[in-house]
Amino acid sequence: MTLYGLRGFYHHGWSKVLTVMSPAGASAALRHVQIDDGLSLKWGHGQLSRYVEQRERAIERLVEQYGITVLTKPEWDAKKAELGDAIYR
Numbered sequence: 001m002t003l004y005g006l007r008g009f010y011h012h013g014w015s016k017v018l019t020v021m022s023p024a025g026a027s028a029a030l031r032h033v034q035i036d037d038g039l040s041l042k043w044g045h046g047q048l049s050r051y052v053e054q055r056e057r058a059i060e061r062l063v064e065q066y067g068i069t070v071l072t073k074p075e076w077d078a079k080k081a082e083l084g085d086a087i088y089r
Contacts, residue, residue, distance in 0.1 A: 001032045005068040006076040007059070010042075016053040017042075020068060021080065025089040033066055046088050 003022050010017045022029040030049050035041055038058030042050040053059045063070060071079060080087065 001028065001066075003029060003033070003066055003068040004076065004079055005063060005070045006073065007070060010050075010052050016059050018051045018053075018059045018062065018068070018070075020049045020051065021083070021087045023083055023086065025086060027089060033062070035062070048087065 001022060001024055003020055005021075006019045008017045008019065009015065020029055020033065022032075024032075026043075026046070026048050030043060033049065033051075035051060036058070038053070038055035039062065040052045040054055042052060051059060051062060062068065
C-alpha cells in the first residue's frame with residue numbers, strides 16, 4: 001500500500017505527530033497500519049490518521065516498517081490536491 005506522511009507536533013505536550021494519507025483512502029490506511037504501545041492514534045470518520053509518539057523513535061519505526069514516504073509541507077499539499085477527496089473515504 002502506498003502511504004504518505006507529514007511530520008508535525010501535537011499541540012498537547014508538543015509530542016511528535018505523523019499524519020498519514022493513501023490513495024486507497026483513510027479507512028484502508030487505518031486498517032493497514034498497526035501501531036504498538038509507543039504510539040497513540042487520533043482518528044475520526046472522514047479524517048486522516050494521526051499517529052502521536054508516546055515513546056522516542058516510535059514514529060521513525062512506523063515510517064520504516066510501512067515504507068511511508070514522508071513529504072515536506074509543500075509536497076504534502078500538492079499530493080493532497082492531486083489525490084482529492086478520495087483520501088478521506
